[in-house]
Amino acid sequence: MRFPARGRARTERGDRSRFSTRDLVSEATAGVLQRPARSALTALGTVLGVSTFVAVLGLTATTSSQIDSRFNALTATEVTVEDTGGDQPDLLPNAFPADADRRIGALNGVRAAGVYWPVRLGPEDTVAAVPPGTGAAGERTQVVAASPGVLDAAGPALAQGRTFDAYHDDRGENVAVIGSGLAARLGITTLDTAPAVFVGDHAFTVIGVVADVERKADLLLSVVVPRTAAERIWGGPESGERARMLVSTELGAARQIASQAALALDPAHPEHFKVVPPPDPRSLRGTVTSDLDELFLLLAGICLVIGAVGIANTTLVAVLERTGEIGLRRALGARGRHITFQFLAESGALGALGGLIGTSLGTVTVVAMSVVRDWTPVIHPTTVVAAPAIGLATGVIAGLYPAWRASRIPPAEALRR
Structure with missing residues (x-):
């Protein structure tokens, strides 16, 4: 026999009833479309949770790819050599030879190399754009003594002027x-007037302004000055x-x-130098992205929980509103599991x-974020496949209690309401 609309079930061989898949799909669809506004608001929580989940994993994969490419191009082409001075550093204050730039530059694969160190200023020494004694306050700023190769290895983008070269270094010129x-x-806006900076009592003509490195x-x-002037x-x-x-190399070198650097600097005493090779970019990527992964995945989980609570609440309200319909179906032969499956199908x-x-x-x-940032979007196929399944699982889990509650309603009591 057939149930009326909104409850087709069939009985076969006496009192055995059957609720076909086709009936289940049609009833669940009718239940969802009966109140479209409520259904849309109910699904909103799941939409937010799943979209956050996909966006987090996609943006994480995309930024990880960008970190890899950038640090492969920069960090993997940088070598640092530290002067340890061997067993008696006090007797050898500077182990780098005077032609250290040339020795390292002669190695195949080196783009630029230079020696540098921070200058130890006096307690009263400040950096200012006017001579001392004028009453103008200076500021404590680091002064770096560097060979010309340091600025070349740093890859500067000049806003004005130029960097100093071997000529300035050989002559010990007071330039900066x-x-x-x-x-x-310091109020230096142009180099046309040959402005100077005063480090303590010593004036240095500013020949270049660096915008980025x-x-x-x-x-x-810092104020970067030739090492010979600093000495x-x-x-x-x-x-x-x-x-x-600081050594800048070709990619892969x-x-x-x-x-080779320590032997090139001093073949007799390579132990005077500690060479620091480029770090593994994968470990850096993992450190950068792991905290963001946990934070945003927690946010996605919270959105999914909110969505699940919304679906459970709406399904439970629907059960209460349709108590009479449930009782009628039970009286006509529908079993408790049929009612359970129907409400689970609606929430799912x-x-x-x-x-x-x-x-x-x-x-x-x-994709939009990648286009704005000029990145290549990366989304793993497993993420796209798993996300709708997560939404389905969230709906089914949220509907377990309301569906069980609906299946436990006694037919006689339901018909009296």
């Missing part, structure tokens, strides 16, 4: 290169502030340069619908 931020604080970003906050005025590197060398349909929409929104978010 400063960052654009420091230039703005690829490596060693602290140079942007003449303040002396060489002191104990605890030993010199270092850094490991080889790292193995809402979850699956939210999962599909959320997957689409998350994918669009990843």
Whole structure:
């Protein structure tokens, strides 16, 4: 026999009833479409949760790819050489030879190399754009003594002027290169008037303003002067502030340069130098992205929980509103499991619908962000496949209690309401 509309079930062989898949789908669809506004709001939580899930995983994969490419191109082409001075560093304040730039530059695969160290200033020495004694307050800023190769290895983007070269270094010229931020604080806006910065009582003509660097970003906050001028005025590197060398290499040559640098600098005493090869970019990527992964996945989980609570609440309200309908179906032969399956199908349909929409929104978010940032979007296929399934699972789990509650309603009591 057949039940009336909104409850087709069939009885066969006496009192055995059967609720076909076709009946289940049609009844669940009718239940969802009966109140479309409520269904849309119910699915909204799942949409937000699933879209956040897809966007988080997609953006994480995309940014990880960008981190890999950038650090492969920059970090993997940088070698640092530290002056340790061997067993008696106090007797050898500077182990780097005078022609250290030339020795390392002669190695195959080296783009630029230079020696540098921070200058130890006096307690009263400040950096200012006017001579001392004028009453103007200066500021405590790091002064770096560097060979010409340091600025070349750092990859500067000049806002004005130029960097100093071997001519300035050989003659010990009092010239300086400063960052654009420091230039703005000192009031230096143009180099046409040959402005100077005063480090204590010593004047240095500013010949270049650097807007950005690829490596060693602290140079942007420093006054960089030729090492020969620094040695003449303040002396060489002191104990605890030993010199270092920055080496820029061709892509793929850094490991080889790292193995040769100490011998090239001093074949008789390579132990005077500690060579630091480029780090593994994968470990850096993992450190950068792991915390963001946990944070945003927690946010996605919270959205899914909110969506599940919304589906459970709406399904439970629907059970209460349709008590009479449930009682009629039970009286006509529908079993408790048929009622359970119907409400589970409705809540699962809402979850699956939210999962599909959320997957689409998350994918669009990843693509849009990649286009804005000029990145290549990366979304793993497993993420796109799993996201709608997560929405479906959320809907089914949320509907377990309301469906069980509906199946436990006694037919006689339901018909009396």
